Amino acid sequence: MNIVSSRLIAIANMVSDGENIIADIGSDHAYLAIYLAKSAKVKKIFATELNDGPYEITKTNIRNFGVAHIVEAIKADGLKWIEDKKISISSVIIAGMGTTTILKILENDSKFIDCFILSPNTDAFKIRKWVKNKKYFIEDEKLILDNEIIYELIKVNKYAGKKIKNYKDLFFGPILRKTSKDNRLFTQKWILEEEKYTKLLTTIPNDNLNFKKYTKLKKIIGKYINKELKYGKAK
Template sequence: MINLITNRIQAIASLIDTENIVCDIGTDHGYTAIYIAKDLKAQKIFASDINNKPLSIAKKNVKKYGVEHKVETILSDGLDFIINDKIKINVCIISGLGGNTILSILEKDCNLIDSYIICAHNNTQKIRTWTKNKKYFIQNEKVIEDNNIFYEVIKINKYAGVKIKSKYDILFGPLMRKNISKAFVSYWARIEERDRDIYQALVQSDKLKAKKYKIKLKMINKVIGKEIVKYV
């Protein structure tokens, strides 16, 4: 089908229903949108990017894979085309970016969008804090590994799902921390190893920062400590 299908694209597509109107923000070469169309997911997919060069490649790929009837490519900065053209979107995908970049896109959140699928490789606690502050719900979430990089894939729904209530929910996810997977444990074991090195380096030089890392390390141990024996 498509040569460059990844675990990340498959994880995103698994959270989309057949009747959805979907947009893929920062579509790059369009593979996520094309896979969703070829997999008979979604009625319509808007594949947008802020840059002309990747978008022109996406247009060629859409034609190559014969999904022009489902996928429309759009030059746009983030959510601007949705707001400007008043397009109703069931699922908005923002994938493969860092949490801070995703948050800058989410600043233009509007009532034309029902839900988001966020796929980020860092700072996902900031995404969950945003979700909590907006009083939205977590409908689904998972950790996946793709090309030796861990991503958290989070479906945020404005109307249904699980509320974020605690600091543990913000850091680990309210669904993932109660349904622990092998990928989740491997992901947090890698973070624990990195943060322990940072903590030890800070103990003498910056006690305030060191204390924050110590608290985080205790939280990680509480959530995955017993699970590491099973999975890692």
């Protein structure tokens, strides 16, 4: 099956063996749900969509790929349908959206959900901040290069995993930063981020509201790259 990108395959790989019921929020084309159904990893997948167009495509693809016995299309906003269904969901996937949209969806977190697999297009920092505030754990973290973009994938578990203890965990990820010495994508990502802020700072005046913020971010990243990555001392 080549309907799925390496990013979607990496997300699917975050679903653990033995997880039975999954929900993919904002399924768009339902490719992730179809891939999970075909790889026989799970027994039931809810592929949900807010918007009419993608919802119709989701339903058509589920039918055309012959996975209607496993994948059920749901038209709903975020997680709002889960309390009514009263079914325990082992992992809810929310991927390919901006952090603001993901955080808005997470406002309807439910006791019926055990884990989240989150892949924001931007700003994973704010996602980890949400995890910390909720006193949840990070079960797994991955970086994946797809179409020249490095994506962060975060599996959040409500009951077990790594705690987010400090700002380094928030920024760089408690699991990712432990593997950073052997992870070239990690180094590449943070060098690119440092470059991004260096460039941004040359384009805005010192009294711009964002100047202080970008200077601080550049400093945090630069310090981490120089002190911890360079000498392999990430702690």
